[in-house]
Amino acid sequence: MYAIFKEEQIKQAKATYDQHCDFYKGNISLDQLRSHQNNKLRDVIKYVSENSPFYKEHLKGLTASDISTLKINELTNIPFTTKDDLRNQGAALVAAPMHKSWIYYETTGTTGKPTPCPRNETDSIHNNTPLIINYRSIFEQYGSEHIVGVMGPTELHSTGDTFEDVFRSLGYGVVKMWPRSPVVGMKRVMALINELQITALVCTPAVAIAIARFMQSSGQSPGSTSVKLILTVGELTTPSLLRNIGDVWGAKVYSCMYASQESSILAVCAADSELYTTPLNNYYEIIDPVSGTSYDITQGQVMGELVITHLYEGQKPLIRYRTGDMVRSTYQSDGRQKIIPVGRVRDVLSLNGVAYCAWDLEAALLEQLHGCLDYAIRIDTKDGIDCLDITVEMFDKDADTSIASTLLTVKAHLEKVIPGVKISVVSGETSNITATSAMVSWKAARIHDVRHAADNSDREAALALINQGFKS
Numbered sequence: 001m002y003a004i005f006k007e008e009q010i011k012q013a014k015a016t017y018d019q020h021c022d023f024y025k026g027n028i029s030l031d032q033l034r035s036h037q038n039n040k041l042r043d044v045i046k047y048v049s050e051n052s053p054f055y056k057e058h059l060k061g062l063t064a065s066d067i068s069t070l071k072i073n074e075l076t077n078i079p080f081t082t083k084d085d086l087r088n089q090g091a092a093l094v095a096a097p098m099h100k101s102w103i104y105y106e107t108t109g110t111t112g113k114p115t116p117c118p119r120n121e122t123d124s125i126h127n128n129t130p131l132i133i134n135y136r137s138i139f140e141q142y143g144s145e146h147i148v149g150v151m152g153p154t155e156l157h158s159t160g161d162t163f164e165d166v167f168r169s170l171g172y173g174v175v176k177m178w179p180r181s182p183v184v185g186m187k188r189v190m191a192l193i194n195e196l197q198i199t200a201l202v203c204t205p206a207v208a209i210a211i212a213r214f215m216q217s218s219g220q221s222p223g224s225t226s227v228k229l230i231l232t233v234g235e236l237t238t239p240s241l242l243r244n245i246g247d248v249w250g251a252k253v254y255s256c257m258y259a260s261q262e263s264s265i266l267a268v269c270a271a272d273s274e275l276y277t278t279p280l281n282n283y284y285e286i287i288d289p290v291s292g293t294s295y296d297i298t299q300g301q302v303m304g305e306l307v308i309t310h311l312y313e314g315q316k317p318l319i320r321y322r323t324g325d326m327v328r329s330t331y332q333s334d335g336r337q338k339i340i341p342v343g344r345v346r347d348v349l350s351l352n353g354v355a356y357c358a359w360d361l362e363a364a365l366l367e368q369l370h371g372c373l374d375y376a377i378r379i380d381t382k383d384g385i386d387c388l389d390i391t392v393e394m395f396d397k398d399a400d401t402s403i404a405s406t407l408l409t410v411k412a413h414l415e416k417v418i419p420g421v422k423i424s425v426v427s428g429e430t431s432n433i434t435a436t437s438a439m440v441s442w443k444a445a446r447i448h449d450v451r452h453a454a455d456n457s458d459r460e461a462a463l464a465l466i467n468q469g470f471k472s
Contacts, residue, residue, distance in 0.1 A: 040311035051095040123314035146172040151203040200229040223250030231256035240366035387422040
């Protein structure tokens, strides 16, 4: 109801919604899209140069005349904004007074100083609109009446507010139920699913797995519940892991967005289960993570580090922000990119001198391993050869009497995908560190690298998080 008291926001929301609807209907040509991006880029660069203390200094080489003619293909002349800039500059990046924001978030600070992530009405209007449009087409496949259980990585994350707004806009009921909160817990989450007949869940893959485990230990099959749709957020997730989670829940599972607390929503899941960028809101570059050279994204599929520039005048627009995430990008005829996040740049693993992304390892492990919901990998070196000792946790430990044969098949497949590496795969229990992925990183949650000079700083941050009271 608050919106009826803000007429300017109503006009902005309607105009933004109509524009996005036109885009998804194919009514905006590539030339029109490029013109929109050029105009919005100039507006945002001018906005941050005048209002953000950081960008006043960072972009001081640009004159008013430069900004008035700037085009997106000239962005490579502008310096990057980095994660260190966010950590070190903090509130100096903000381009509007704090009283102009409607909400304040910050990053968790598990791997570095927390950074402020305030949002104003403009941020929410631009980011939530493509979610509303795309999720409508997903949810309507499963009925017209939904009650959605929303569970973010923490109570203080933007997930709760964002999805409340999206599903309220679609006419669905929302239940905020953080299972890791001391005032909620797993038992109450299970009760809420059953009592309210919740039809859909929004949560990290780790939370979906944890609830399924708890239900099974309590004598209830997750597949017997009213949940028919799960949207996962916050973690690297391969189709094979989504398949396994869906099999356990008897539900369709979507990796529903690619986003971060600091950069907001950068890609949205469509009805075909793929993630697509939102070019009305952001300009995207794919760069070589070492040299910083930009790739031509229009030439088939490219892989590299994602760099984004916001094209709306929100509370804290970012200009050429290096996300630190590796993606595979396939250019689409309407100007979008179909992207697959394949892991953080710092999560790339070298095995016998060959680089492997997080995505490739998880996909290879789970492709032929149905029923596995959790795994952990220990990396060592023996006689000069890298070794992967993999523990997989099967959801139903008694159902498959041929698990040993299955694991041999998985081992053989991994040896083809990662040649020259010694591999062992055993069934067992994983520790609660695997549940920290959304709050630290895939590598912290899944990998223990005991090789000489290995970087385990993220893993140590995850262990500290657990020791300070996090419960899986």
